[in-house]
Amino acid sequence: MPRRFVIVYGDQGEGVHNAGLLFQWAATTHKKEVIQNAFPGVPSSGGATVEVLHVRSVADLVRAMSAGNIAYLAYFGHSWDSYLFIGQAATAGSNLGPTQAPTVTPVTGLPVGKFVQNAQIRLFGCRSGHGPRSIAGQLHNYLGIAVFGYENSGGSLLTQDASLGHGQRSVTQQDINQSNFKRGADTWLVPINGTPKFRRF
Amino acid sequence: MSRVSQITVGQTPAALALLMILAQSLFGGDAGSVCVAPVEKPHAGGKSLANPSGGNRVQSYTVQIDSRPPVQVPVERSVAIGGIALEAKHLIKISGDGKSVASFHFRFSDYTEHDLCLWFRPLYETWSLTPAKGRGKTCACSD
Numbered sequence: 001m002p003r004r005f006v007i008v009y010g011d012q013g014e015g016v017h018n019a020g021l022l023f024q025w026a027a028t029t030h031k032k033e034v035i036q037n038a039f040p041g042v043p044s045s046g047g048a049t050v051e052v053l054h055v056r057s058v059a060d061l062v063r064a065m066s067a068g069n070i071a072y073l074a075y076f077g078h079s080w081d082s083y084l085f086i087g088q089a090a091t092a093g094s095n096l097g098p099t100q101a102p103t104v105t106p107v108t109g110l111p112v113g114k115f116v117q118n119a120q121i122r123l124f125g126c127r128s129g130h131g132p133r134s135i136a137g138q139l140h141n142y143l144g145i146a147v148f149g150y151e152n153s154g155g156s157l158l159t160q161d162a163s164l165g166h167g168q169r170s171v172t173q174q175d176i177n178q179s180n181f182k183r184g185a186d187t188w189l190v191p192i193n194g195t196p197k198f199r200r201f
Numbered sequence: 202m203s204r205v206s207q208i209t210v211g212q213t214p215a216a217l218a219l220l221m222i223l224a225q226s227l228f229g230g231d232a233g234s235v236c237v238a239p240v241e242k243p244h245a246g247g248k249s250l251a252n253p254s255g256g257n258r259v260q261s262y263t264v265q266i267d268s269r270p271p272v273q274v275p276v277e278r279s280v281a282i283g284g285i286a287l288e289a290k291h292l293i294k295i296s297g298d299g300k301s302v303a304s305f306h307f308r309f310s311d312y313t314e315h316d317l318c319l320w321f322r323p324l325y326e327t328w329s330l331t332p333a334k335g336r337g338k339t340c341a342c343s344d
Contacts, residue, residue, distance in 0.1 A: 016320060017250065078324065080324065080325060083249075085249055094250070094251065102247065103247060103251065173307070179332075
């Protein structure tokens with residue numbers, strides 16, 4: 001079975017947290033860059049198929065992982081410290097986090113043994129690698145593979161500037177103010193403060 | 202600005218300029234404003250997309266611009282802070298339950314308009330200052 005490259009994106013959110021289609025666009029951009037081996041630090045797909053899937057719950061994420069042989073898994077969506085806020089619904093399993101709660105499935109609910117050797121997970125979400133109990137750290141501890149998360153302390157923004165998207169410069173006020181996004185243009189999710197920096201767990 | 206838009210094409214440029222200056226003066230064109238969006242009280246339960254303010258600890262916020270008196274952030278409606286000089290650099294200080302939670306500088310020249318919106322994301326407990334136009338119900342100071 002060929003190695004699998006899986007990119008998932010979560011629900012867009014509502015109200016002031018509504019990201020519109022930008023998570024999907026960022027995931028699609030990432031797919032292109034994975035195929036072109038153009039995103040720093042991400043393993044080369046080597047011609048393998050790269051899948052992009054919308055996930056609305058931890059159960060969806062488990063389904064995306066179930067076929068195994070995963071060399072790379074990327075998540076685009078809402079997150080904060082210890083949690084991935086995957087789904088909008090106030091139902092069981094909408095979120096992934098440290099412990100079982102009414103809407104949270106713990107990371108121990110994910111299947112093990114679905115990743116190939118030297119596989120990688122990369123989390124494109126707010127503070128996914130920040131703090132002592134980050135979701136990136138939890139996933140690394142449980143799954144035993146390399147997991148990357150943003151260690152910047154702020155939230156996130158979406159940009160259509162490649163240099164910022166690749167972490168080559170710091171965020172400016174203009175980036176924060178940006179609200180007119182070109183449909184179909186390449187899009188990246190980066191932290192809202194400083195230079196985007198992934199922490200490896 | 203509606204009065205300016207009523208000027209007919211045949212009027213002289215000098216008269217037009219005079220009327221524009223008058224309109225700027227009448228409608229506060231030499232000063233900017235910050236509309237502070239309401240912040241709902243924290244909810245019980247765990248934080249999630251469906252319950253973004255779940256578990257937040259701060260019960261109420263105040264916003265202070267430069268040396269003006271702090272303004273209590275309402276729960277249900279926006280509040281406007283007007284008459285802010287366009288040219289100067291300004292400092293916004295935000296406190297939650299009496300403790301400083303955020304502060305940053307801004308200039309109106311960094312934005313495309315002079316009416317700005319200061320708004321809160323309860324999921325992430327972060328504040329943003331962006332142009333008010335296009336923020337819809339989030340900033341409803343002009344209603």
